Structures are given as structure tokens and as C-alpha cells.
Amino acid sequence: MRDATPVGASLWRLATGECYCSCGLMIGLSKSAVVKCCHEFVQQLCVLKGNYIKFPTTRGEVQAKINGFSERSKIPDIAGAVDDTHVPIKAPKTNHEDYFNHKHFYSYILQGVVGSTGLFLSVSTGYPGSLHDARVLRLSQIFDAAENDLILTETTVDVNGTIVRPLIVGGSAYPLKPWPLCPFKDKGALSREQKKFNKELSKARIVSEHRYRG
Numbered sequence: 001m002r003d004a005t006p007v008g009a010s011l012w013r014l015a016t017g018e019c020y021c022s023c024g025l026m027i028g029l030s031k032s033a034v035v036k037c038c039h040e041f042v043q044q045l046c047v048l049k050g051n052y053i054k055f056p057t058t059r060g061e062v063q064a065k066i067n068g069f070s071e072r073s074k075i076p077d078i079a080g081a082v083d084d085t086h087v088p089i090k091a092p093k094t095n096h097e098d099y100f101n102h103k104h105f106y107s108y109i110l111q112g113v114v115g116s117t118g119l120f121l122s123v124s125t126g127y128p129g130s131l132h133d134a135r136v137l138r139l140s141q142i143f144d145a146a147e148n149d150l151i152l153t154e155t156t157v158d159v160n161g162t163i164v165r166p167l168i169v170g171g172s173a174y175p176l177k178p179w180p181l182c183p184f185k186d187k188g189a190l191s192r193e194q195k196k197f198n199k200e201l202s203k204a205r206i207v208s209e210h211r212y213r214g
Contacts, residue, residue, distance in 0.1 A: 005029065006037035013038050055080075055113070055121045055142065059154050062166050066155070068116030073204040075181070075197075077157045079166040080121050081208035082174065084111040084136060086129055101129035111136050113168060114208050133173035137180070142168075152179045169204045 005027055013023045013034065024034045056062045062079050069078035086107035092099055099106045107129035113122040124140035137143050145151045152166040167181045174180050183198040184190055190198070 006033075007041065009034050010038045010041035014042075049123075053120045053123055055145075055151060057151060062152070063155055065115050065121075066166060069204050072116060072207070073200045075167075075169075075200050075204060076159060077155070077164050077166050078169055078181070078204050079152060080113045080115055080168045081205050082111065082113045082137065082168050082170040082180070083205070083208035084109050084133055086110075087125075095128075098128040098130050105129075109136050111140055112208070113142060116204075116207055118207050133171065134175050137170075137174055146179045147177075169201055171205070 006029070009023050009027045009029055012018065012026065013020065018026075020031045020034045020038070023029075023038075024031050027034075029037070056065050056079065065079040066077055069081075070076070086101050086103060086105075087110055089099065089106050089108060091106045096106065099108065101107050101109075108125065109127040109129055109131060110123065110125040111127070111133075112120050112124075115121055122140075122142045124136070124142065127136050127139065131139075142151070146168075152168070154166070156163050156165050158164075165179055168179055169181045172183050172185050174182050176182050181201065183201050184194040186198070
């Protein structure tokens with residue numbers, strides 16, 4: 001039972017954001033002990049993350065993700081959904097303006113790609129809160145991998161004569177390329193078909209929206 005105490009303190013700290021002193025008082029540890037076990041716990045998470053957060057690479061793995069999204073949306077060949085969230089922080093002592101986001105608080109950005117069940121397939125984080133979503137995507141490893149055809153190359157589908165590779169769906173802030181798929185920007189003049197497309201795309205994107213805001 002005692003061996004589980006540091007893990008419990010670490011989980012409580014990460015889940016609630018409570019200060020180290022409060023976590024220690026709740027679980028019977030000193031502040032310094034909570035700091036130490038939390039740092040060690042996070043280090044171990046970083047070591048083990050590759051065992052659990054994996055982007056599909058084989059044909060079978062990608063097809064399994066596509067099959068999951070086919071139950072949500074009529075848009076073919078969707079393998080994942082990308083979104084980001086702002087993690088609140090205290091203003092850094094240096095370059096604090098870089099971390100002041102458009103929502104008017106200090107943060108760093110976490111970008112994630114999830115499958116149809118909401119499980120993470122890719123996580124990239126640590127970017128200053130003032131960065132645009134598209135810039136964060138371009139700085140992430142998944143962007144380089146997709147652009148260099150290391151991922152999302154199969155299985156492809158033929159849509160009215162156009163070969164479509166596996167897709168990652170995102171919001172209108174992301175760039176439109178052969179693999180990120182974004183909605184039409186609604187400036188009040190969308191056609192019926194464009195509105196229908198955006199509606200179908202939102203059905204696939206909702207899994208990532210729930211992941212970050214649910």
C-alpha cells in the first residue's frame with residue numbers, strides 16, 4: 001500500500017494541478033517528496049509513452065483507423081483527427097509575450113492526433129501559446145513524416161477519378177494539403193454541397209473536440 005503512495009501523489013498532482021504542498025498533505029508526504037516523485041513519474045511516462053502512443057504505420061493498422069471513422073462520417077479514408085489545446089501556465093520570466101495566447105492567458109500548446117475512439121495516436125507539445133495552429137502542425141514530427149511519405153501513404157481510394165490517400169481531419173486553421181483535410185471557410189456564401197461537406201467533416205472531427213474539451 002505504501003508503494004502506491006508516490007504514484008497516487010503524482011497522479012493527483014497531474015490531474016488537478018494542486019500545489020505540491022496540498023498533494024503532500026492529502027497523501028501524507030512532504031512537499032520535497034512529492035516534487036521528487038512527480039518528476040520521476042513524469043520521466044517514466046516519457047520513457048514509456050512510445051509503447052502506448054503510436055501512429056499507425058502498417059496497411060492493416062491504418063485501415064483499422066479508417067474503418068473506425070467510416071462509422072462516423074461519409075467522407076472516405078479518414079485515419080485520424082487533429083486538434084490542439086492550450087495548457088495554462090504562469091507567465092515565464094523571459095519571453096513571456098510568446099506564451100500569451102489569443103484567449104488572453106499564458107499557455108503552451110499541446111497538439112494531438114486521435115483515432116475514432118479518442119485514443120492518442122500522436123502528441124506534440126511545448127509550443128508557445130501565441131503560435132498559430134498551422135505553425136504548430138508544421139513544427140510537429142507528424143508533419144515531416146507525412147510530407148516525406150513516411151506515413152499516410154496507404155490505403156488509397158479512388159474518388160471520382162482522384163486518388164485520395166489516408167487523411168487527417170482538422171479545423172479551418174490548418175493548411176489544406178493532400179493529407180490534412182479541412183472544412184470550407186464559411187464567409188456566408190457556401191454552396192449546399194460545401195455545407196454538406198463541412199457537416200460530414202464535423203462528424204469526424206468531433207472525436208478530437210471531445211478529447212480536449214470534454
